[in-house]
Amino acid sequence: MFFEGSEKKIEVVLTPGSINLRKLGRSYWQKIIEKCNATILSTVSTDKIDAYLLSESSLFVWEDRFLMITCGRTILINSGLEFIKEHGTSAIELFIYQRKNEYLPHKQLTIFEDDISKLKEIFGGESYRFGRLDGHHNYLFHYATKEYQPAPNDITAELLMYHIGGKGAQILRTEHQPKSVIRDLFQLESNLKGFALDDFVFDPFGYSLNAVKDDRYLTIHITPQEDSSYVSFETNIELKTMPQLLSTIVNILDPQTFDTIFYDRSCSHEFSKDYMPVHKAKDNLSSGYEVEFTHYMKRFVGCDSATILD
Amino acid sequence: MFFEGSEKKIEVVLTPGSINLRKLGRSYWQKIIEKCNATILSTVSTDKIDAYLLSESSLFVWEDRFLMITCGRTILINSGLEFIKEHGTSAIELFIYQRKNEYLPHKQLTIFEDDISKLKEIFGGESYRFGRLDGHHNYLFHYATKEYQPAPNDITAELLMYHIGGKGAQILRTEHQPKSVIRDLFQLESNLKGFALDDFVFDPFGYSLNAVKDDRYLTIHITPQEDSSYVSFETNIELKTMPQLLSTIVNILDPQTFDTIFYDRSCSHEFSKDYMPVHKAKDNLSSGYEVEFTHYMKRFVGCDSATILD
Numbered sequence: 001m002f003f004e005g006s007e008k009k010i011e012v013v014l015t016p017g018s019i020n021l022r023k024l025g026r027s028y029w030q031k032i033i034e035k036c037n038a039t040i041l042s043t044v045s046t047d048k049i050d051a052y053l054l055s056e057s058s059l060f061v062w063e064d065r066f067l068m069i070t071c072g073r074t075i076l077i078n079s080g081l082e083f084i085k086e087h088g089t090s091a092i093e094l095f096i097y098q099r100k101n102e103y104l105p106h107k108q109l110t111i112f113e114d115d116i117s118k119l120k121e122i123f124g125g126e127s128y129r130f131g132r133l134d135g136h137h138n139y140l141f142h143y144a145t146k147e148y149q150p151a152p153n154d155i156t157a158e159l160l161m162y163h164i165g166g167k168g169a170q171i172l173r174t175e176h177q178p179k180s181v182i183r184d185l186f187q188l189e190s191n192l193k194g195f196a197l198d199d200f201v202f203d204p205f206g207y208s209l210n211a212v213k214d215d216r217y218l219t220i221h222i223t224p225q226e227d228s229s230y231v232s233f234e235t236n237i238e239l240k241t242m243p244q245l246l247s248t249i250v251n252i253l254d255p256q257t258f259d260t261i262f263y264d265r266s267c268s269h270e271f272s273k274d275y276m277p278v279h280k281a282k283d284n285l286s287s288g289y290e291v292e293f294t295h296y297m298k299r300f301v302g303c304d305s306a307t308i309l310d
Numbered sequence: 311m312f313f314e315g316s317e318k319k320i321e322v323v324l325t326p327g328s329i330n331l332r333k334l335g336r337s338y339w340q341k342i343i344e345k346c347n348a349t350i351l352s353t354v355s356t357d358k359i360d361a362y363l364l365s366e367s368s369l370f371v372w373e374d375r376f377l378m379i380t381c382g383r384t385i386l387i388n389s390g391l392e393f394i395k396e397h398g399t400s401a402i403e404l405f406i407y408q409r410k411n412e413y414l415p416h417k418q419l420t421i422f423e424d425d426i427s428k429l430k431e432i433f434g435g436e437s438y439r440f441g442r443l444d445g446h447h448n449y450l451f452h453y454a455t456k457e458y459q460p461a462p463n464d465i466t467a468e469l470l471m472y473h474i475g476g477k478g479a480q481i482l483r484t485e486h487q488p489k490s491v492i493r494d495l496f497q498l499e500s501n502l503k504g505f506a507l508d509d510f511v512f513d514p515f516g517y518s519l520n521a522v523k524d525d526r527y528l529t530i531h532i533t534p535q536e537d538s539s540y541v542s543f544e545t546n547i548e549l550k551t552m553p554q555l556l557s558t559i560v561n562i563l564d565p566q567t568f569d570t571i572f573y574d575r576s577c578s579h580e581f582s583k584d585y586m587p588v589h590k591a592k593d594n595l596s597s598g599y600e601v602e603f604t605h606y607m608k609r610f611v612g613c614d615s616a617t618i619l620d
Contacts, residue, residue: 283616306438306593
């Protein structure tokens with residue numbers, strides 16, 4: 001029943017005056033997504049954005065940029081390389097490739113070094129690790145032209161939760177749960193007023209949500225498996241407009257440990273006193289983003305049994 | 311400069327009336343150790359035990375049992391399999407194989423599942439994981455005959471420290487440090503009265519120590535590398551006779567995070583309030599040992615930069 005929930009991510013911003021990415025249409029993006037062995041399940045749109053729910057996570061397409069997130073054993077870099085091959089490096093103003101630590105790295109088909117060795121043949125980018133090798137960590141490669149400058153409201157917040165507990169975990173581990181029960185758990189209708197929602201319940205459990213409004217997205221991917229549960233949340237909503245958002249999600253899912261990753265200078269968050277930061281790393285990328293990674297853990301009370309292996 | 315300090319470990323107890331393992335001599339053990347690509351550097355003995363300092367960690371040989379600990383990219387299981395092949399399963403009353411989580415698991419030549427698949431063809435043992443997959447954890451395989459019963463004073467305590475800091479780390483990262491400086495750091499002469507000591511300083515840094523007295527051993531292995539430092543301590547000294555031993559070592563090395571593993575019902579330890587347990591797992595093995603694993607972390611103050619990768 002093991003599933004690797006942790007994700008790889010590509011974000012691409014086009015050079016001004018390039019093609020309109022939304023006009024490429026679903027069949028084009030299906031072809032790109034197939035390169036990493038995922039498929040499109042469904043779509044929801046606003047005036048500014050097309051959000052594709054994938055068999056392994058999500059794809060968001062704006063006129064001038066796209067964001068692909070995939071989990072499991074997908075080789076996301078292959079989708080990125082296909083895009084570069086078709087459109088050329090001159091069309092690309094920013095290319096970010098990110099990869100989270102995995103539960104079972106040896107079951108992955110590539111490692112981060114393999115992935116970026118292909119990118120480095122194309123772009124002269126830089127790569128970083130945020131977080132310690134023996135704990136949670138995040139790899140990041142970025143390339144940007146000298147002209148690239150992120151907009152002041154170009155923020156990203158990621159919240160990555162491990163070993164969820166309590167009533168939330170119980171609901172998410174119930175097989176064939178109706179969508180409505182999971183929407184209620186997160187109070188999506190009241191918390192996300194005005195957002196178009198697109199969600200999917202996997203068999204027998206597991207849940208993905210894309211939510212979009214104007215040019216803003218929010219996405220949740222839930223792998224509830226006991227012993228290796230993982231829930232990721234990501235958004236470009238300016239968190240100062242929803243200051244309780246992240247702590248509300250943490251309180252619902254009651255994880256033993258979680259990470260935050262912010263591409264945002266204005267981001268500051270208060271979590272329950274049960275959690276303490278065990279590592280923090282921050283860097284100013286030459287592409288103009290200030291990236292901050294924090295790994296939080298909860299004091300452990302009681303004692304587990306060992307996990308019996310086959 | 312990366313070196314994988316985390317260890318694999320084999321402990322074997324012979325069936326009563328089998329051969330005397332000490333009589334096999336250094337050349338025999340050199341041959342066994344070569345099977346995992348390590349070599350013997352030096353030896354120290356008491357009436358009860360021969361302690362071999364290895365190029366990758368340590369080997370302890372009693373008349374009726376042995377303990378091998380190796381780090382780096384050694385395939386320790388090959389040494390264990392060679393011993394079984396030569397002496398047969400009927401000579402073996404207990405076989406324990408342990409493997410710690412690695413900094414770079416994908417650089418290892420085998421994974422735990424590979425290692426024990428070979429053991430399971432020979433013994434009908436059981437395997438466990440203590441600790442969570444996304445944090446520190448320890449794999450353990452054990453096989454014992456029905457007759458096997460550990461002696462009341464058959465205890466083991468392991469202390470595994472990561473990201474050491476302060477003055478201790480500074481001393482250990484200084485190149486070509488004389489042995490005497492490292493012995494002074496741990497106050498070995500006063501803390502280990504009556505023990506025979508055998509230690510080695512690696513080039514340019516790194517340190518291994520074996521200390522033995524009667525049938526008791528204590529071993530320290532230090533990989534001080536910045537970004538991936540690791541120090542392991544292991545002993546069969548009854549800790550109730552030296553109740554401050556572990557906390558003294560932790561205070562000297564000031565690690566960001568450490569684990570304890572006890573094969574000992576009587577073991578209970580107080581560490582500085584700076585550290586909190588973030589996971590604990592305990593199990594009673596059918597071989598008669600109660601094994602307890604605890605992962606501690608320190609609150610992180612301040613903020614690191616990201617690690618720049620090549």
